[in-house]
Structures are given as C-alpha cells and as structure tokens.
Amino acid sequence: MTTRRTFMGVAAGLAATLMTTTSALAAEVTLTLEHFLPPQANVPVQVLDVWADKVEADSGGRIEIERYPSMQLGGAPPELIDHVQDGIVDIGWTVVGYTPGRFPRTEVFELPFMVKDARAASYAYAKIFEEQMKDADFKDVKIVGTWVHGPGMFHTNKPVMQPGDLQGMKIRGGSRLVNDLLTRVGAEPIGMPVPAVSEALSKGVLDGTTIPWEVTPAVKVPELVRNHTEFEGPALYTLTFVLAMNKDRYESLPDDLKRVIDDNSGVPFSIFAGGTQADADGPARQVAVDLGNDIKTVSQADAEAQWMPVVQPIYESWIADMNAKGIDGQALIDEAKQLMSEYTPDMDTWGK
Secondary structure: OHHHHHHHHHHHHHHHHHHHHHHHHOOOEEEEEEOOOOOOOHHHHHHHHHHHHHHHHHOOOOEEEEEEOOOOOOOOHHHHHHHHHOOOOOEEEEEHHHOOOOOHHHHHHOOOOOOOOHHHHHHHHHHHHHHHHOOOOOOOEEEEEEEEOOOEEEEEOOOOOOHHHHOOOEEEEOOHHHHHHHHHOOOEEEEOOHHHHHHHHHOOOOOEEEEEHHHOOOOOHHHHOOEEEEEOOOOOOOOEEEEEEEHHHHHHOOHHHHHHHHHOOOHHHHHHHHHHHHHOHHHHHHHHHHOOOEEEEEOHHHHHHHHHHHHHHHHHHHHHHHHHOOOOHHHHHHHHHHHHHHOOHHHOOOOO
C-alpha cells in the first residue's frame, strides 16, 4: 500500500510538472499563414516553413504559426491578399499578378527580359518597396517580404523557339504582362493560378504554360508536356510575390514580438526567399531531364533578334500606363536596373 501511495504521489507530481511546463511553453500568439501551393512544394518547404519556424524560435515559443496550404481556409488564390487585408488570415503568401493592376509598381520586375538574377531582383524589389510601395501600393497591409522567382519559361506540347511557334497555342500566363506578350505573338493567353495547371494540361484546355522550373514537379508539368524552352541571359519573365501580414494583427503584438517579425522581414529575408526559390530550379529541371524531355535554349543573340522586337512595345505601353497613373515608368525601370546592378552575394544574410 505504501509503495502504491508513493507511486501515485510521484505520478501526480510528474503530471503537475508536465502541466506547468506545457503551460509555460504555450504560445501567447497564434498566427495563421495561408498559401495556394501543396505543402510539399518548394516554396512552402524551403521558404515559408523556414521563415515560420525561425519566427517561432526567435520568439522563444511565444509565437506559433499555423500553416494552411492549398487554400485550406477557403477561397481562391487571387483572393489571398484580401484575406490578409480583411483579417480572414493573419499572413498570406501570394502572386501579386493574381490581382492585375492593383499593385502597379511591382510590375517593373515582371517586364519581359528585365531580370537576370532572382537575388538581385529581390534585393531591388525590397528596396523599391521601402521607398515607393510601402505607403502606396501596400499601405493596407504589413509586408514581410517581396521577391521574384527564377527564370520564367515555356513548357509546351510542341517545341517553341521563335515567337511564331506560339501562334494559335493556348498558354497559361501568370501576369497581365505575360499575357500581353502571349497575345502579341498570336497565342491565346489563359489566366489561371498555378494549382489549376495540371488539370488544364491533362484535359487539353492548355497547350502549355509559363512557369519557372522550381514549381513544375509540384504540378506534374514534366509528365504532361515534353517540351521546355529556356532563355539565355535575362529571363523571358518573372513574377513578383509578397508575404503579407494583416496590419491590425501586427499592431496588436507586444513590441518585442513585433521586433521578431521585423527582424525576419525586409531586404535580407526577401533576398533569401528569391534566391532559395531560384536555387530549386536545378533539381526540378533534372526531373524533366530524367524523363527524357526535350529542353531547348534560345540564345541571347536570338532572343534579342527575334523576341525583343515583340517585347519593346510592351515596355512602351507599360511606361505610358504608369505615367497615366502618376508613376514615372521609365524612372522606375532605371532605378530597378541600377539597384539590381548593386547587388552582391554578401547581402544574402538572413538566417546565417
């Protein structure tokens, strides 16, 4: 009996200790993070989860971030930025181009053949955000990071090397500028979020898509089309992303937890995110190589001779569109190019 009482007393003491410890470790703040990709895709695994884990660790466990992939909280990818702004979710990662024209300054990094290096462009994007977008385009949300992906390219059911090869093809475009390019070469642009690409390709709704290599395995593109067209030199296009947070939710945090968010935001995190996403291109490309797919490369000389005459009017139209909005489009292009040229690898410091 004495032994039993002793055992019960020890067990009760251990239970009390565990309850106290669990209570002490319980998060003070739980934040929801939503995005549109499956959880195993490169961006959630290599960027969003890494960021969320670091915020949790830097807060000493006082912040917990619940992750909801594949729009599990409802709605469609183009609604994500409104979900954040309206407080339906606390944090969201989205493609800016899913809401065409709403955040006009970001489009400078989506112009065809504008970006060569994702880290340099993400650095420039983050700097211009701080100077021009923070209190204008994105005044209604707290922005954590701004970045671009690696080189955008064509993935098609027949080979594409020259603009005329796209004539009559139905191609998914990820932004209004990509769609403009497709229209000018005689293709039919089809707007849809990335998760819809697999079914559209398999059913023949699309003849091809424009996306970077890194996301192709997640949406089974190398299994659905056999032709891939890369461009030497500057990328055919890039898309811009934001990791955004509800402004009121951020302001509700105590100052020391705001500082945790701030220390994991801005230029360093943006460079990390863009660079990490671009680094995933290589392993994803290898999937297509292993399947025996046909990967062609348009030389920089051919791009300049055959593709740039199509692209130049897009620049002129975009500059005129920006000017009509009271934004100096040419100055924005010049600044973006200057900032991209300033980037050096030692600026990639987040998490190191």
